[in-house]
Amino acid sequence: MVVRIGIITVRGPDYHPNRRLLEAARAAGHRGILIHPYRLWPENSAGRLGTTGERAAGLPHVVLPRQGAQIGDACLALIRQIQLLGVPLVNPYEAVTIARNKFLTLQTLTAAGLPCPDTIFVNEAPGFFHAVDRLGGYPVVAKQVSERQGDGVLRIVDPEDARDRALPGLDRKRGLMVQRYLPPDERRDIRALVIDGQLICAAALVPARGDFRANFHLGGLIRPTQLSGRLGQTAVRAATAIGCDVAGVDMMIDGKGRPFIVEVNYSPGFKGMEAVSGQDIAGRIIRLAARRYRNHSENTGL
Structure with a gap:
């Protein structure tokens, strides 16, 4: 048929x-x-x-x-x-509704017992500076809850930088995510593709020179990689927790090998993943x- x-x-x-x-x-x-x-x-x-x-x-x-x-x-x-x-x-x-909002995604994953970056969701300037203190000081990452391909993701280094770049985009109704910053040289960035509850392939993402964001569309490099059983299971559990049949699961792996799920994308692009994996995604x-x-x-x- x-x-x-x-x-x-x-x-x-x-x-x-x-x-x-x-x-x-x-x-x-x-x-x-x-x-x-x-x-x-x-x-x-x-x-x-x-x-x-x-x-x-x-x-x-x-x-x-x-x-x-x-x-x-x-x-x-x-x-x-x-x-x-x-x-x-x-x-x-239901899965699309959660995945479209990065904080709701992290909220759902954390409630399911999955590891995520320390994150505080704020909606006014005093909350932003309180979040910085709670996260251990600058630098921090400021993110919109809904952004595309790295847009709206800022590395904020001091209060003046926050006032110049982060706070002008802080809308009380939409809010802003403030996250602990992990430098590129102290982490590995991984995208795992999960389809129907199975890990299909994974790739390492390397930020472009001078950028802290690991994103293929921003000029970063993408390389095939193998995930250990534990990391692969974490990616599958993340997709399942959000309810996605198809998901791109973005993770950071710190220097101690600990994974942190950054995002679950319900409509992942797969040009780079097909290229590095050779699979018909x-x-x-x-x-x-x-x-x-x-x-x-x-x-x-x-």
Whole structure:
């Protein structure tokens, strides 16, 4: 059976993850469909849930939410509508809601007994300086709860730096994360890719010269790496705690070998990971989506 696999994204078919997912769907005999979240809208009419706008005539069999960290409430409403309409999601609405917010992610992971960096969430200037004291002084890392590819991540070195760069972006309604700083030469940065409860591959990320942020999109290097059983299990447990079927789990490993989970990304890019691992990651995601639809059909008798 040809499975119609929807991909929620604001990007076009030339964007690398979209292109690869569409290619993988076609290679598997399925049909990939890009769904723009600002052109398909939830509708509650005559006592029934539905959708209207582009792609409203027949939803896909299964949907991959992949808008990324800057996903807004409008797209979340669409994702939940699709889930309530009985369409299986990879990843589900609840996981996307947590993963889009970095503090809610760390909150959930810590509650599950998983190691995370010391972090304080503040919403006013006095709270920021209190957080610095609680974390042992400068430097600290200031982060927005929702940022993309390293944007909005600052290394703050003193009170003047905080007033110039961190506090202007401190919105009382959105808040700001303040974290203990671990220098690049005292840590290893790892991204682990978890799909359907299995560690698929991992890569070491090396910050670009002069930058403390380990991010492939900021010019950092990416290299294949092997995770020990303990580290691999930590990555899988993190994805499971958030509820993600597909997740990029970012970790820092300190000089004593202790892992700290920094982020769980529900829509990880995988260009670099495919390159260093040689794996068909897009194909794995598509196979999971098709399997999720078949299992859903069997369980619901559709």
